[in-house]
Amino acid sequence: xxxxxxxxxxxxxxxxxxxxxxxxxxxxxVLLFCFAAYLVTLTFKEAPQALxxxxxxxxxxxxxxxxxxxxxxxxxxxxFRLPDKEAKPIHLMVWPSAAVMVGFVIAFDxxxxxxxxxxxxxxxxxxxxERRLHLIIPYAIIFPxxxxxxxxxxxxVHFEPSPLVFW
Amino acid sequence: MDIxxxxxxxxxxxxxxxxxxxxxxxxxxxxxxxxLSSTMATALLLPFTLTMEPIxxxxxxxxxxxxxxxxxxxxxxxxxAPGAPPAAATAFDGYPLAQQGRAGLALGIATVSSTIGGIxxxxxxxxxxxxxxxxxxxxxxxxxxxxxxxxxxxxxxxSGESAFKNLLGGAFGVLIATIGMDIxxxxxxxxxxxxxxxxxxxxxxxxxxxxxxSEFLTQAGNLDRKVVRAAIDAVxxxxxxxxxxxxxxxxxxxxIGAFIGLLPAEGGTVAAMIGYNEAKRWAKDKSMFGKGxxxxxxxxxxxxxxxxxxxxxxxxxxxxxxxxxxxxxxxALLVHGLRPGPHLFNETPTLLYGIFIAMLLxxxxxxxxxxxxxxxxxxxxxxxxxxxxxTVFIMACIGSYALEQAIMDVWIxxxxxxxxxxxxxxGFSAAPIIMGLILGELVETSLKQSLIMFDHSWLGFxxxxxxxxxxxxxxxxxxxPAIAGYRDRLRAKMPPSAxxxxx
Numbered sequence: 209x210x211x212x213x214x215x216x217x218x219x220x221x222x223x224x225x226x227x228x229x230x231x232x233x234x235x236x237x238v239l240l241f242c243f244a245a246y247l248v249t250l251t252f253k254e255a256p257q258a259l260x261x262x263x264x265x266x267x268x269x270x271x272x273x274x275x276x277x278x279x280x281x282x283x284x285x286x287x288f289r290l291p292d293k294e295a296k297p298i299h300l301m302v303w304p305s306a307a308v309m310v311g312f313v314i315a316f317d318x319x320x321x322x323x324x325x326x327x328x329x330x331x332x333x334x335x336x337x338e339r340r341l342h343l344i345i346p347y348a349i350i351f352p353x354x355x356x357x358x359x360x361x362x363x364x365v366h367f368e369p370s371p372l373v374f375w
Numbered sequence: 376m377d378i379x380x381x382x383x384x385x386x387x388x389x390x391x392x393x394x395x396x397x398x399x400x401x402x403x404x405x406x407x408x409x410x411l412s413s414t415m416a417t418a419l420l421l422p423f424t425l426t427m428e429p430i431x432x433x434x435x436x437x438x439x440x441x442x443x444x445x446x447x448x449x450x451x452x453x454x455x456a457p458g459a460p461p462a463a464a465t466a467f468d469g470y471p472l473a474q475q476g477r478a479g480l481a482l483g484i485a486t487v488s489s490t491i492g493g494i495x496x497x498x499x500x501x502x503x504x505x506x507x508x509x510x511x512x513x514x515x516x517x518x519x520x521x522x523x524x525x526x527x528x529x530x531x532x533x534s535g536e537s538a539f540k541n542l543l544g545g546a547f548g549v550l551i552a553t554i555g556m557d558i559x560x561x562x563x564x565x566x567x568x569x570x571x572x573x574x575x576x577x578x579x580x581x582x583x584x585x586x587x588x589s590e591f592l593t594q595a596g597n598l599d600r601k602v603v604r605a606a607i608d609a610v611x612x613x614x615x616x617x618x619x620x621x622x623x624x625x626x627x628x629x630x631i632g633a634f635i636g637l638l639p640a641e642g643g644t645v646a647a648m649i650g651y652n653e654a655k656r657w658a659k660d661k662s663m664f665g666k667g668x669x670x671x672x673x674x675x676x677x678x679x680x681x682x683x684x685x686x687x688x689x690x691x692x693x694x695x696x697x698x699x700x701x702x703x704x705x706x707a708l709l710v711h712g713l714r715p716g717p718h719l720f721n722e723t724p725t726l727l728y729g730i731f732i733a734m735l736l737x738x739x740x741x742x743x744x745x746x747x748x749x750x751x752x753x754x755x756x757x758x759x760x761x762x763x764x765x766t767v768f769i770m771a772c773i774g775s776y777a778l779e780q781a782i783m784d785v786w787i788x789x790x791x792x793x794x795x796x797x798x799x800x801x802g803f804s805a806a807p808i809i810m811g812l813i814l815g816e817l818v819e820t821s822l823k824q825s826l827i828m829f830d831h832s833w834l835g836f837x838x839x840x841x842x843x844x845x846x847x848x849x850x851x852x853x854x855x856p857a858i859a860g861y862r863d864r865l866r867a868k869m870p871p872s873a874x875x876x877x878x
Binding site: 259282298312321333336352359368 | 542550597796803
């Protein structure tokens with residue numbers, strides 16, 4: 209049976225010992241996160257004893273952070289004992305799509321929901337390689353109008369009027 | 376009985392029937408679409424139910440849950456891409472059957488066994504939920520704390536790359552639940568100056584983000600993937616000799632699915648995997664498994680549907696979700712001003728009977744839809760990804776916004792989506808985080824109340840028998856993955872001849 213090649217054309221068998229397992233990286237990331245979150249808990253206000261009844265606002269989050277740190281440590285330790293799994297590289301299209309996610313919320317806030325939806329429905333299929341404008345244009349107009357009508361008119365959801373566009 | 380009859384009479388209303396039909400059709404469609412799951416669909420649909428009365432709202436979501444679990448089998452059989460995670464095991468034998476030109480039979484078996492499993496689970500729900508609720512009447516804060524802890528410990532055994540990662544995910548969810556104002560002291564925690572966070576993070580935007588947002592990014596990376604659909608003539612009911620060969624498997628899977636569903640945090644995916652493995656283990660002739668054995672379709676399909684109603688038992692009776700989808704339904708109950716738990720059975724019995732009837736009708740409806748319209752439902756795989764996923768993303772944003780009509784919730788959804796995508800790459804599942812987020816408040820509140828009750832002595836927990844039972848169960852569920860791992864390592868070392876017969 210042939211061994212699965214790793215990135216860089218190496219075979220799984222001759223993996224250099226120095227390579228850090230993915231789970232160890234994940235565990236270390238969690239430990240860092242826990243440390244940062246612990247520092248944040250130091251900024252929590254102390255409550256009067258009569259109110260807190262021996263359980264200060266920071267007590268429970270610190271307990272949870274402690275549990276998370278223990279679990280992360282176990283994951284790190286185990287990662288060096290178990291075979292590492294090779295992950296597929298992130299597809300290039302993921303990054304602009306993630307930017308679109310963030311951009312949509314900004315557009316929602318600045319332009320309002322309807323223009324933001326129309327922009328997304330027009331731009332995202334184009335970004336993803338769709339070139340049939342006779343499909344994209346009706347989709348970018350009709351779908352946002354239907355969704356807006358459904359939520360704003362039928363379900364009575366209030367959308368804030370944007371500073372730039374009146375709806 | 377009077378209440379049951381009154382509730383049943385309500386279902387003569389065409390509106391309510393229409394709502395269940397919409398939920399069922401929507402569930403089958405969503406379930407059939409690879410990447411979309413019933414969990415995601417119920418989360419996306421929840422905002423639509425805000426203006427509805429509680430009974431139609433919860434009936435709609437329950438119908439969607441039942442039908443979505445079944446719908447996944449359609450694409451599992453025809454495309455070899457399970458529409459929803461619970462149908463993953465169905466593809467093992469369903470797709471080979473479709474390749475042999477027996478897609479109609481595979482879909483027929485899936486439809487019939489799903490219906491049997493679904494109806495069995497409703498019987499379990501009707502019998503077990505009130506019984507469990509009666510027991511839960513005696514529960515105080517220490518019992519609820521121990522129960523929630525047990526629910527979280529069960530995360531160790533749900534599907535995913537590692538038990539410890541699931542537990543870590545659950546703990547992370549509990550940590551997210553601490554965001555906002557501390558109920559007892561009024562002190563803000565992890566709000567970073569955003570007043571919108573003072574009320575805490577609602578789990579619906581997080582859930583939508585973790586499921587729909589992260590899947591949106593996954594799909595962005597799969598745009599080049601071509602879907603090859605097996606040909607289908609017509610869905611046909613299995614003949615009696617064919618069905619007879621699956622009877623034992625169906626009966627076993629009913630029990631497996633219902634038992635797994637009853638456990639907090641476990642769901643249809645685990646049930647289906649065990650259902651498949653047991654179907655194979657008990658079969659005298661295992662040679663056709665993986666090559667197109669109808670028992671390999673009946674086993675997982677019965678089990679995952681048998682888990683649906685059963686998963687509603689802890690959800691309704693204890694307020695502890697039995698699966699990720701029931702977690703959304705639990706959220707829907709809260710949104711509609713209802714508090715799941717034993718008091719629900721006294722305060723709103725009509726709602727409970729409504730759920731029972733809605734789930735029963737949904738099962739009967741998807742049987743009809745499955746037999747008559749599976750060919751049509753399979754066409755959902757033809758919807759281009761380049762249009763489908765922008766649509767899902769917009770629905771996710773609007774759905775998150777509609778709940779509180781706050782842009783902060785949309786940000787939370789997007790952040791959860793981005794985080795979910797990268798967490799998934801490192802082997803962390805979304806379901807444990809959601810479970811932790813839902814149980815987090817209960818864990819903290821009940822722990823604080825218990826400590827006050829016990830005058831801050833942790834030993835006080837050991838004086839309560841129910842708590843001790845839950846603590847022992849918690850220890851057992853922590854130990855189970857370790858024992859299973861040890862057993863697997865031991866088996867791997869054994870020569871093939873020493874393997875356990877039947878495996």
